[in-house]
Amino acid sequence: MHDTSAHAAQHGAPTSFIRKHIFSLDHKVIGKQYYALALVAVVWGMVLSWIMRIHLGYANFAIPGLHLLSANGAPGNIMTPEYYLQLMTMHGTIMVFFVLTTAPFAAFGNFFLPIQVGAEDMPFPHFNMMSFWVTFVAFLVLVSSFFVGDGPTLGGWTQYAPLSAVGSVSGPGQGLGVVLWAASIAIFCVGQLLGSLNFITTTLDMRTKGMSLMRLPLSAWAWFVTSVMGLTAFAVLMPACILLILDHVAGTSFFVPSNLVINGEVLPHSGGSTLLWQHLFWFFGHPEVYIAIVPGLGIVSHVLITNMRKPMLSHRVLIYSMGALAVLSYMVYGHHMFVSGMNPFSSLAFSFPTLIITIPSTIVVLIWLGSLYGSKLRINSASLFALGFISMFISGGVSGFFLAQPSIDIMLHATYFVVGHFHLVMAVAAIFGIFSGTYFWFPKMRGRMMNETLGKLHFWLTFVGAYCIFMPFHYLGIAGNVRRYQAFTDDYLIPLIPVHKFITIAALLTGLAQVIFLYNLFHSYFKGAPASDNPWEATSLEWSTATPPPHNNFGDKMPVVYHDPYQYNVEGASTEFVMQTSPEQYNNPHEEK
């Protein structure tokens, strides 16, 4: 902990439009930029999923205008098999990287981490600005693959080699499309590494007077833990992507063994390992799941505490559990590879940590449930989405019991069971975390309130809709429905098509419900009722400054912290809640020092 006067950010308030809104050094503007990018990405990713779902449920349905996206991929507005895979790959890549990593971590973290620790800004504002713009370029590079060559890659977001490494001979989009994909992800990694460095140093070095580590809110802890994961995970993915590009453009064979025959030609590669890609990818890929969800754990805890009017049963246990999830996340990645041809003994070795990771996950859920007991729960859009998050996290979590075991994975691997599992636990849950954070923090970010009625309507449709979409995925998987198929022509899959039709309709309606959110967001942005400095009667530092916060976050006087972040309904306090900055003294034996 340091006196922040020694670390005060070196940049003054900008005056020009470009330095204020575009190439801004202000973490708050950068946070909003990340949010805007994630919003564009999520709309695009969702539209792609609609197109895919329509095709899966109603294969011959002509989607008006689809040929404009790709004349070859959708002649007569009906999708070709390869175009389905191309859109599927883009859906996964856009959602995982540019939505689930970007919104809960980079967007909210950028805006609120410095404020929650009591700093004027992050320690490296130029790195911070670069991290956003690098991410933006990564997005443009990825999206550009729709419009060049023979379209985006069809190899799935996992880009398994050698399909991804041998060039256009293995299918449309497998040449330039893969190079653009790998370049985009490598660039994205640079952005995340810069961001992670800033997050870590902000947390460790920029805390204001009185802000001990244990006095940090759970959201700040979650961003800190996530940034440590990001620093190590993206540092592995980036070189892997560079090696993949080299296999394409420099004739290397990192991921391609000898004697592969495609289109009657023996490929001029030798000596590479296809499993090497899987190891490198999943060493990143599994921590990535936690990079997507841990910020949600923090945001939801933060929102819930405010709305329960009492702290969590244990601040420390939640922090330690998030730390345990982060550490274990590196030791479990092999559960993606049980049937990959990896040594079967390794499968068992990866199975046990995967099963063990359910213990910290269970602790988190039990602490949430135990903390709800005896609370004074306020129901609003933010708390509804936080509670919905818990429900989704439980539902997506229990299916992990199955996939952690290699023997059962023989039946469920690469089926819709896996798709249902990860959508619930890392996608829908993380999105619920984003929604919860949005309804909770929008007033602080914009200075205006969002519409509660629309927020609740949005919640109901999304909550029920998400279950209608993703629960049936599990049933399909149990029946052996293989994923990544553009049509179900096998005898045993044909009876499952009505389930796909149901899911398609549910996905379209749930997607449509998101228009309510977009309307609420934009309408409130311009016309929402003015927000007070502390509309939720919350205690952490972001609520002790002006709404929206000034350029240097706290005006002339830096805050001094006297309490832990969640002093609600404390015996002996003069008010129902005590701000972290309140110098009021009382004896609370449970308070973190």
Add this chain to the structure above:
Amino acid sequence: MAKIFAVTIVLIAIGSAIPIVMHTWHLPEDISTHGPLIDEQYGDTMAEAGISFLASQILLAFFIWRFSNVKPGTKTRNFPGGAMGLVIAAFLLVGTEVLALGVFGAKAWASVYFTPPAADALPVQVQAGQFAFYFRYTGPDGKFGPIHPDQINEANANFFGLDTTHDQDSKDDIVTAEMAIPVNREVHLLMHSKDVGHSFFVPELRVQQDFVPGLDLSVHFTATKVGKYEIVCTQLCGLGHYNMKAYLEVMSPGDYDNWIKQQAALQ
């Protein structure tokens, strides 16, 4: 609204469990000797996961019902036993549960992967390529001839790149587009990929194994029921992935002998 929310959670939880309990969709019928262990493990896991799922969702719903919009002036309370009780419960309950699943699951896994095939197991080679499976049987000499990648020629139906002119072992090899095996006899399946990653999945046989280009793997199994089953590819292999399939026919020993003779005559 909180109460409606609580009821909705309970309805969703119970509604989600009904198709599982009713077996509306279920694992395909098992036709393998090693499958019962996998199915038993699946059943145990479903019971434990199902109970965890229902208990947590119902508890969540109950607390939302009970503790929302309480009267002003009500004091907040702490959960009896506090955090430590819950942490101990998580370690004891879930720890025991996952340890048990892990240990028993390892047994099921070992039954598939840690036992070598019997000496008299029927060797069958399967080659995966975009977007078809081909199968090879040894013929009377009991040996597979070597694969020459540069001689693979689909137009001449030389799917495996065999050199029957020079390689003695290849001369009697039998190549087919469908797989047939005798019932109740162990099969040693040797897996080779011609090009990219693929997978061999027969749900009824409880077998799923990826093909790894550059690394020939094998699995072994015994089918216990005569019938025709689908072999599907589960590893994304390109634009025709969804259509990459073949049939596995499990035959009586007599039918199998006739079939293999017919196939040999067609070579």
